[in-house]
Amino acid sequence: MSFLDVSGAEKSFGSAMVLGGVDLGVAQGEFVSLLGPSGCGKTTLLRIVAGLLAVDRGTVTLDGEDITARPPHKRDVGVVFQNYALFPHLTVAENVAFGLKAKRRGAAETREAVKRFLDLVHLADFADRSVRALSGGQQQRVAVARALAVRPKLLLLDEPFSALDRKLRETMQIELRRLLRELGTTSVFVTHDQDEALTMSDRIAVMNRGAIEQLDRPEAIYRRPATAFALGFVGLSSRLSGRVIGTEGGLATVETAFGRLVAPGSFVAGAPVLLAVRPERIKVDPPGGYAFTARLRDAVFQGSKVQLHFETTEPDQLMVETTDLPDGVPAPGSEMKLGWAVADTLLYPAP
């Protein structure tokens, strides 16, 4: 059994099913992200783990103890809220000390812990300020220090960076990840931002419509998305709809708008499928015969790479990212030869 183990968690609000039997295991010291669009149930799952919401069915165990029915203050689960939920009537240091005082720790121990955690988030100089006088990034750090000061068994983070501007967000992501790794805190992180999830996580749980579609390492999620939803939600992709002609030796031949293409997978002949390739895996003028021609619609220069969009019929999408264009950025309308390795091709039942 994992350190945190959610099994068969179901939750409905009225007639709307928000979680439909979710299983999630998180190992000790691990950082797992719940990634999904709004309304996918990720925040509901987080609130259930924190004890702020009761499950209709299913169990939550933490560190070998069943905590399904335990009230939040007896769970040892810390939360960093999206809006931080700092106590406005208390100073920075009093906010951080709140949990320690509530747990009746000694005065000396409390003082030391407050100092230590304010140092860790670089806010030692702000100890006696009112939290209302802080910037968004500083407030976020107070919220992290406050949640960590009681040394919870598990830390839950509910989109803690969503209110910060991009540059600050990237710095804070790295800082927080380093801090949690140093402390060895097991964490579950809720986000709808794929870059954030890819950067920070040991593993990512891609959620859609109240279910986890894939739980895996970031690299595996990106390279081998388990479902068409995971493919579309994480990263960019070229997507061609097609129909299977036949399967032989684990390779399916698919009829698409760009001719017959081969992909690893087994489908019955005639099945409608979605064939996909990550844009940086597509080669322009590839060596070897596996290639077809497409007409360039648009070229977007992005500095280190160029994004090429090709003409397709809806809902197909053909996009190439390349760093290697010896003749410079081609003009729209040019015919280009494209190809990719069969192993890089992804195949899903048509959604």
Added chain:
Amino acid sequence: MKGWRDPVALLAIPAIAYLLLLYALPLLWLLMKSFIGPGGLTLKPYIDFFADPFNWRVVWNTLVVALWVTLVCLIVGYPAAFALARAGVALQIAMLVAIILPLSVGVVVKAFAWQIVLRRDGVVSQFLVAVGVWDEPQRLLFTQAGLVLGAANIFLPFMILPIYSVVKLIDPRLTEAGATLGATPLYRFLRIVLPLTLPGVVSGIAFVFSMAVSMYVIPSLLIGDRFQTLSTLTGRSFLFMRNEQLGSTTAVVLLVLAVSVVVGSSWLARRLGARA
């Protein structure tokens, strides 16, 4: 000094003129009567007033009733304000109407209604007999308990509304955050909710106390002349005894008492709030 040059401040002139000429000056003139004797300025009316044990009794009555009314309003109103703030839209509107609409019914009408309720054969008495608290019907009308009950009902909205307006602004996530930090429900209430609602509580107390300490019609109808408060005494002095000096003396005593309790309670609340 910028404020003085700002022409927008001129917009307050009609209100200031109205209050100053028609309210503040006559009031001041009336209150000054208590300091003016045959030989000029004097404190004799006050010395006489406090020399009479009957007047001490009146001050005591006034304070005790006002404090009881405030306390009952606070105990009933504080949880009610939470129910109101956290209710759904439809229920909230219904509750707000139920709280605000009775304010449009005159105090006299309400006091008469309470006379009926508090009679020996009134509903309160019948109920207490029915559930076995009382052995036989008793009259609550013309008792202090009846007065407190009736007055608390009439002033309750002035306790609920200021607390409600503060509770509404408290982010429910704050108590959730407290819970995830290991704080018990009681600790959360004492360290998060109470300090944050204190400003509302202080204004509620200030409203209700200042109205209860100076109420005139309600005690006249619910307890009668045998029980004198500073405001009924003030009224009697002017209306029946034609003793303007006694009337203005009691009015000043009442004013000083009310202001000091209101100021004192807000000072105390700030102290408590700063410590929490």
